[in-house]
Amino acid sequence: MAGKANGRKARNGGGEITMSDIARHAGVSPMTVSRALSDPASVSDKMRRKVDAAVRQFGYLPNRIAGSLSSKRSNVIGLVVPSIRNSLYAAMIHAISDVARANGLHLMIANSGHRLEDEEALVSALLAQRVCGLVLHNSTHSKRLRELLARADIPVIETGNLPAKPIDMAVSYSNFDAARAMTGHLGRLGYKRIGFVTLPLRDNDRSRERRRGYFAALTELGLPADPGLVLEAPGGFAEGADALVRLVQTHPDIDACFFAGDVLAVGALFECQRRGWAVPGRIAIASFDDLDLLRHTVPTVTTLRIPRQDIGRRSAELLVNRLHGASPQKVRIDVGFEIVQREST
Amino acid sequence: MAGKANGRKARNGGGEITMSDIARHAGVSPMTVSRALSDPASVSDKMRRKVDAAVRQFGYLPNRIAGSLSSKRSNVIGLVVPSIRNSLYAAMIHAISDVARANGLHLMIANSGHRLEDEEALVSALLAQRVCGLVLHNSTHSKRLRELLARADIPVIETGNLPAKPIDMAVSYSNFDAARAMTGHLGRLGYKRIGFVTLPLRDNDRSRERRRGYFAALTELGLPADPGLVLEAPGGFAEGADALVRLVQTHPDIDACFFAGDVLAVGALFECQRRGWAVPGRIAIASFDDLDLLRHTVPTVTTLRIPRQDIGRRSAELLVNRLHGASPQKVRIDVGFEIVQREST
DNA sequence: GCGTTATGTGGTATCGCTACCAACCTATAG
DNA sequence: CTATAGGTTGGTAGCGATACCACATAACGC
Numbered sequence: 001m002a003g004k005a006n007g008r009k010a011r012n013g014g015g016e017i018t019m020s021d022i023a024r025h026a027g028v029s030p031m032t033v034s035r036a037l038s039d040p041a042s043v044s045d046k047m048r049r050k051v052d053a054a055v056r057q058f059g060y061l062p063n064r065i066a067g068s069l070s071s072k073r074s075n076v077i078g079l080v081v082p083s084i085r086n087s088l089y090a091a092m093i094h095a096i097s098d099v100a101r102a103n104g105l106h107l108m109i110a111n112s113g114h115r116l117e118d119e120e121a122l123v124s125a126l127l128a129q130r131v132c133g134l135v136l137h138n139s140t141h142s143k144r145l146r147e148l149l150a151r152a153d154i155p156v157i158e159t160g161n162l163p164a165k166p167i168d169m170a171v172s173y174s175n176f177d178a179a180r181a182m183t184g185h186l187g188r189l190g191y192k193r194i195g196f197v198t199l200p201l202r203d204n205d206r207s208r209e210r211r212r213g214y215f216a217a218l219t220e221l222g223l224p225a226d227p228g229l230v231l232e233a234p235g236g237f238a239e240g241a242d243a244l245v246r247l248v249q250t251h252p253d254i255d256a257c258f259f260a261g262d263v264l265a266v267g268a269l270f271e272c273q274r275r276g277w278a279v280p281g282r283i284a285i286a287s288f289d290d291l292d293l294l295r296h297t298v299p300t301v302t303t304l305r306i307p308r309q310d311i312g313r314r315s316a317e318l319l320v321n322r323l324h325g326a327s328p329q330k331v332r333i334d335v336g337f338e339i340v341q342r343e344s345t
Numbered sequence: 346m347a348g349k350a351n352g353r354k355a356r357n358g359g360g361e362i363t364m365s366d367i368a369r370h371a372g373v374s375p376m377t378v379s380r381a382l383s384d385p386a387s388v389s390d391k392m393r394r395k396v397d398a399a400v401r402q403f404g405y406l407p408n409r410i411a412g413s414l415s416s417k418r419s420n421v422i423g424l425v426v427p428s429i430r431n432s433l434y435a436a437m438i439h440a441i442s443d444v445a446r447a448n449g450l451h452l453m454i455a456n457s458g459h460r461l462e463d464e465e466a467l468v469s470a471l472l473a474q475r476v477c478g479l480v481l482h483n484s485t486h487s488k489r490l491r492e493l494l495a496r497a498d499i500p501v502i503e504t505g506n507l508p509a510k511p512i513d514m515a516v517s518y519s520n521f522d523a524a525r526a527m528t529g530h531l532g533r534l535g536y537k538r539i540g541f542v543t544l545p546l547r548d549n550d551r552s553r554e555r556r557r558g559y560f561a562a563l564t565e566l567g568l569p570a571d572p573g574l575v576l577e578a579p580g581g582f583a584e585g586a587d588a589l590v591r592l593v594q595t596h597p598d599i600d601a602c603f604f605a606g607d608v609l610a611v612g613a614l615f616e617c618q619r620r621g622w623a624v625p626g627r628i629a630i631a632s633f634d635d636l637d638l639l640r641h642t643v644p645t646v647t648t649l650r651i652p653r654q655d656i657g658r659r660s661a662e663l664l665v666n667r668l669h670g671a672s673p674q675k676v677r678i679d680v681g682f683e684i685v686q687r688e689s690t
Numbered sequence: 691g692c693g694t695t696a697t698g699t700g701g702t703a704t705c706g707c708t709a710c711c712a713a714c715c716t717a718t719a720g
Numbered sequence: 721c722t723a724t725a726g727g728t729t730g731g732t733a734g735c736g737a738t739a740c741c742a743c744a745t746a747a748c749g750c
Contacts, residue, residue, distance in 0.1 A: 018706055029730045034708060044728065059496055064473045065419060066706035069410045069735050076453070076474075085439045087432055094430045097456045106474060108421070109454050111442045122446075128409045129421075129451060151404055237641040266638070273643040293611075293638070296582040298618040363736055374700045379738060389698065411736035414705050 017060050026054035037062055068130070076106045077133040077319055078126035082114045082160075086235075088262075088289055088308055089137065092159065095312030096135065103320045105132075112138065116203045120145045127152050133319040139163040139170070140205045155322040157315045161206050162334055169331040171315045175206045178304050178337045179213030180220075182258055182286055185302075185339050187221035191256035191284055194218070195229045197243045197268075198260045210260045210288065229254065233264060240267030245275075248283065256284035256345065262291040262303065269297055269344065284345040299343030307335050362405050371399035382407055413475065421451045422478040422664055423471035427459045431580075433607075433634055433653055434482065437504065440657030441480065448665045450477075457483065461548045465490045472497050478664040484508040484515070485550045500667040502660045506551050507679060514676040516660045520551045523649050523682045524558030525565075527603055527631055530647075530684050532566035536601035536629055539563070540574045542588045542613075543605045555605045555633065574599065578609060585612030590620075593628065601629035601690065607636040607648065614642055614689065629690040644688035652680050 023030040028047055036043045036051035043051075054060070068074040077100060081089040093109065100107055108131060110122040120142050126134065127148060134149070137160040141149075149156055149167055156168040161175050186194050196214045201207045211230065218225045229251060233239040240259060244267075247254050259265035265287030272279045279285055279299055287294055290305035314333060322328065368375040373392055381388045381396035388396075399405070413419040422445060426434040438454065445452055453476060455467040465487050471479065472493060479494070482505040486494075494501055494512055501513040506520050531539050541559045546552045556575065563570045574596060578584040585604060589612075592599055604610035610632035617624045624630055624644055632639055635650035659678060667673065 016706085019708095020706085030706090031708080031730060032728085035729090038708085042728080047729080059492065061469060061473045061493075063414075063475060063706055065410055065414045065475050066735090067708070069408075069414050069737085070706075070708040072708095072735070074410060083439070084442060085432070085435045087430070087435070090430045090432070090435050093454075094428070094456065097429060097454070101456070106453055106470065107455070108451055109438075109442070110452070111439065111446070124406060125451065128406045130408060130410050147404065148406075237637060241641075267641060270641045270643055292582060296586075296612060296615045298615055361736085365736085375736095376700060376738080377698090380699090383738085387698080392699080408736055411705090412738070414707085415736075415738040417705070417738095 016063065017058050019060075019062065022051065022054045022058060022060050025058070026050040073323075074130045074132050075104060076108055076129065076131050077135065077316075078123075078129070078131035079107060079109045079135045080112050080119055080122050080126070081109070081137045082112055084109065084111050087291065088306075091308040092137075092312035092315075095309040096316045099313055099316035099320065103316075105320070105323075114200075114203065116140065116142065120148070123148060127154075132323055133157075135159060135315050135319070136167075138205075139166070139172075140203065141167070155319050155328070157318060159311050159315055161209060162332065163205075166330060166332055168328075169318055169333075171311050171318065171331075171333045171335060173306055173311075173335050173337045175209035176213040176216070178288070178306070179210035179258075179260065180217040181213075181337070181339060182288070182304055183214045183217030184220060185341070186256050186258060186284065186286060186345060187217065187223065189256075189284070189345055191345075192223065193226075193229065193251065193254045193256070194223070195231070195244075195247045195251070195254050195257040196260070197231045197233055197240065197247075197257065197264055199233070199235055199264075201232060207260065214258065226251075235261045235263050237263055237267030237270065240264030241271035242267075244268035244271055244283070244285075248277075254283060256280070256286065258286045258288075260288050262287045262289045262294065265301060265303070266291075266293060266297065269299075269301060273298075279344050286345050290340060294342070302342045302345040303340050305338040305340050307337075310335050361408065362403050364407065367396065367399045367403065367405050370403070371395040418668075419475045419477050420449060421453055421474065421476050422480065422661075423468075423474070423476035424452060424454045424480045425457050425464055425467050425471070426454070426482045427457055429454065429456050432636065433651075436653040437482075437657035437660075440654040441661040444658055444661030444665065448661075450665070450668075459545075459548065461485065461487065465493070468493060472499075477668055478502075480504060480660050480664070481512075483550075484511075484517075485548065486512070500664050500673070502663060504656050504660055506554060507677065508550075511675060511677055513673075514660075514663055514678075516656050516663065516676075516678045516680060518651055518656075518680050518682045520554035521558040521561070523633070523651070524555035524603075524605065525562040526558075526682070526684060527633070527649055528559045528562030529565060530686070531601045531603060531629065531631060531690060532562065532568065534601075534629070534690055536690075537568065538571075538574065538596065538599045538601070539568070540576070540589075540592045540596070540599050540602040541605070542576050542578055542585065542592075542602065542609055544578070544580055544609075546577060552605065559603065571596075580606045580608050582608055582612030582615065585609030586616035589613035589616055589628070589630075593622075599628060601625070601631065603631045603633075605633050607632045607634045607639060610646060610648070611636075611638060611642065614644075614646060618643075624689050631690050635685060639687070647687045647690040648685050650683040650685050652682075655680050 019030045019033045023033045036048050112119045134156045139158040139161045158170045162172045198211050199207045231243045233243045287301050287303040294301040294303050364375045364378045368378045381393045457464040479501045484503040484506045503515045507517045543556050544552045576588045578588045632646050632648040639646040639648050
């Protein structure tokens with residue numbers, strides 16, 4: 001690592017190769033170099049060849065920071081997810097990443113760790129980086145955050161839920177409808193005492209919507225809503241196992257359990273295997289989100305398929321359209337969900 | 346979304362709020378605003394209060410693109426992983442993200458999709474964005490890529506393997522040693538016919554190192570190296586199941602199988618459950634990488650624990666140190682690994 | 691009292707690129 | 721042969737911040 005740039009001294013002397021350098025060596029003006037690189041069709045073949053040769057010779061990489069400042073377009077989109085680690089978000093990020101890359105955009109990813117107060121700070125930081133679009137998973141936002149976004153005047157997509165009043169655009173599914181549909185499905189399969197294990201409810205509209213959907217379905221099924229059948233658990237295999245055991249012990253007549261998180265459901269399933277409880281003979285298990293894993297366990301697990309990749313892809317496509325000049329109209333796309341009936345229910 | 350910035354016209358008129366605007370309204374010079382924001386201790390209380398008030402009043406967010414151009418520091422680190430979707434990388438990214446955030450750095454993540462030729466393009470793009478540091482998972486690089494990185498003169502960390510000749514710094518473990526240790530472990534447990542299922546070998550030094558480790562251990566154990574006992578499979582539950590079945594059918598005397606990818610191992614385990622093959626009675630199963638899942642399956646699965654989070658954390662810390670001025674010396678950190686003996690072997 | 695060091699503040703000159711306008715060249719029509 | 725249009729090219733003036741220097745003021749020693 002030679003010649004570290006350490007201050008103004010090095011700026012003029014050993015500074016980076018600039019467009020002017022390339023221009024000088026190619027015998028053209030800097031503007032021609034700029035055009036040859038960003039819109040090759042706008043310069044003549046002769047010029048383009050000269051520029052390309054010089055670019056290759058010096059291994060020139062244009063400075064996009066300068067380009068962004070000048071053009072007021074950063075070509076970076078920001079992403080705030082509750083947890084990079086969760087494979088559900090990973091599937092969405094992957095899809096966004098693919099579409100972004102195909103359109104010459106870069107991704108800046110930030111992790112809110114499910115903390116609402118951090119989201120605001122992260123969005124501020126991304127806006128300071130002048131991202132040209134933003135994807136937020138959360139859809140409960142502080143007032144200040146909404147103001148920030150309004151002032152920033154960039155396209156924003158919410159993906160975690162279908163908010164009643166989206167900030168700008170939303171691509172998601174209804175957590176309420178999904179949980180209601182699955183609970184209803186269990187009821188129609190004949191289960192009478194259906195437990196529900198929810199992920200933490202604090203600062204999490206998705207969790208709350210799912211619980212609301214569960215209760216709505218019970219009412220529709222004409223089943224009593226027993227608060228004792230509802231447990232809150234942080235995500236995790238052990239927590240799912242633990243929740244199931246507690247429900248079975250406190251409510252021996254429980255015949256089905258709906259887990260609002262896939263990992264919880266799998267943890268519970270393994271616990272049943274360990275204890276020799278037949279699934280679905282002793283208790284049926286249903287899950288939320290179609291982890292690949294659920295298709296391979298023994299028994300396979302009934303679940304809700306949420307098209308996470310579609311959410312990512314369509315979000316990115318909407319952003320790209322806007323950046324290409326589409327008129328800024330509120331869009332609210334419901335990607336829907338699907339009940340996948342398998343052996344566990 | 347009112348007043349979209351559309352070209353030079355809007356630049357002067359309805360343009361963004363700048364430091365000069367804040368300075369004017371606070372009755373100080375732009376430089377004082379700059380200092381009040383980036384190094385509050387360097388200005389007097391009186392000035393800082395005036396600046397803070399104006400900043401709050403206008404909801405001013407400094408333009409970091411301009412800041413980066415001027416200071417030649419982008420405060421963005423680039424990350425190239427084979428797959429965002431894979432939870433192993435996710436754990437590493439998460440750790441990097443945490444350390445980065447604590448140090449005011451942002452993350453730009455790119456997905457190489459295990460394609461070597463894409464890695465070069467992605468690194469170029471990140472360098473054009475003038476990232477101030479780079480983390481690469483892959484450690485087989487094209488000649489042109491190495492040249493690019495040398496010219497860029499920024500800290501680079503490789504995390505996928507411990508290369509003999511790192512570009513700059515490496516934080517990883519030895520895939521060879523790990524695979525060798527696990528194979529040796531199986532041998533010492535008394536298994537005689539040990540199969541090996543590898544992930545794709547093409548363009549993947551990690552996979553090749555693991556296979557090398559497997560063969561080395563067989564030699565040390567005095568067991569014959571039967572190429573028929575080695576299968577290559579793309580990652581996936583079904584692929585793991587399939588590989589196991591094929592090995593058992595072609596080599597009925599096989600008594601253990603080592604999977605170089607965790608998902609493969611779990612797929613195989615489920616297949617055994619389905620077919621009623623006792624694990625480890627009929628066949629023992631060992632895995633690579635300590636997915637949380639492996640601690641909860643029935644039976645639990647013997648595996649190699651690779652400290653993915655540590656890799657991320659230490660990589661980020663090394664980058665941060667360098668950016669804070671640490672001398673650029675080659676560092677090669679071996680985070681090691683650990684054999685986790687469980688019920689499946 | 692005056693020189694000397696701290697400390698805080700402002701002015702100026704970039705950073706490397708792109709938008710815009712003006713100038714130029716080559717065709718084609720009249 | 722001149723006028724007009726179309727297509728390329730170059731010059732200039734920023735984009736919004738920071739580094740560096742210069743300067744003013746306050747604090748200190750002898």
